[in-house]
Amino acid sequence: MEIQESVPLAPYTTFRIGGNARWYCAPQTSHEICAALAWARERALPWFALGRGSNLLVADAGYPGLIIHTLGMHSIAWEGAACAALPEQACVVRCGAGCATAVLADEAAGRGLSGLEFAGGLPGSIGGASCMNARAYGSEIADIFIEAEVVTPGGEIMRRTRADMRYAYKHSALMESGEIACSVTLALLCARDEAEREMIRARTEENRTKRVTMGQFRRPSAGCVFKNDYALGIPSGKLIDDAGLKGMRAGCAEVSSEHANFIVNHGDARAADVRELIARIKDIINEKYGVMLEEEITYLGFDSAAPRQDAPHRG
């Protein structure tokens, strides 16, 4: 596995923002991830697991450590796919962490397997979705997660069950441990008949279409910037919308006029613009409603509010 120097990260993010990775590699196997971590440890470099960059803001100055990009780990293995004759039997799918979640959702729907309909059109990788407990339309990855093969920061290959993951709203144990998921195993349910198969396909497609209709892909973004505060009971996007902040700009970054919890890149936005906008939104919402919004997006390469893996000598 080649370790490259000075690789632009913006093309690997849905925001299309950010500088270069000082070091970059794209492992194909868990053993290559171990080797990458050992390489970083030997040089006392920080490292970061990158999926499909759909929940990420990379600093304009880039990242001084090693990016471990799971993009090439996209195998999908269906087990029990012949179980259509056995109603309600679970089908297990094992996929590489870099596998695109929306592709997996489509393949599952094509096979008449239920459980991933919520992920129709959901950007990102299954590794990222499992790490962040991605959710949509009332379902989340935790609902179907069985286990993951992970590499620990110390370089051990381990299995993590659903209980190990300690799933909560937009949270998993991986966010604290810094372990890298190499593959993820999910449980899906086989359709009992053609009508059910059709319903699974229709729901998956409907969820994708909703995203397109809502304009989610019209401009580069990282999806929702802020988590929702379920205790408060008002979505963060509604707070931002009610405060009249849609369309507020900093440089080429703008609070989306379609979805107030999205910040969009009008072409040339810098990470500094996005950060400025985020700070302004937080101040205004706190002043107006006494609510401190919490970021959902991950920061990479910033001095402050550094992400969990942005520190040398993990493990």
Ligand SMILES: Cc1cc2nc3c(=O)[nH]c(=O)nc-3n(C[C@H](O)[C@H](O)[C@H](O)COP(=O)(O)OP(=O)(O)OC[C@H]3O[C@@H](n4cnc5c(N)ncnc54)[C@H](O)[C@@H]3O)c2cc1C
């Ligand atoms: C238009 C749009 C709509 C979106 N809608 C939703 C939505 O409805 N619901 C939702 O939950 N999210 C949504 N998102 C955010 C994003 O798609 C998901 O959170 C996605 O699951 C992130 O996966 P990723 O591979 O892109 O992760 P990345 O952005 O690459 O990384 C995010 C975090 O996950 C970690 N990570 C990535 N891969 C691994 C791995 N293999 N092992 C360990 N850690 C890893 C990274 O280190 C980082 O901390 C949206 C984003 C966009 C752009």
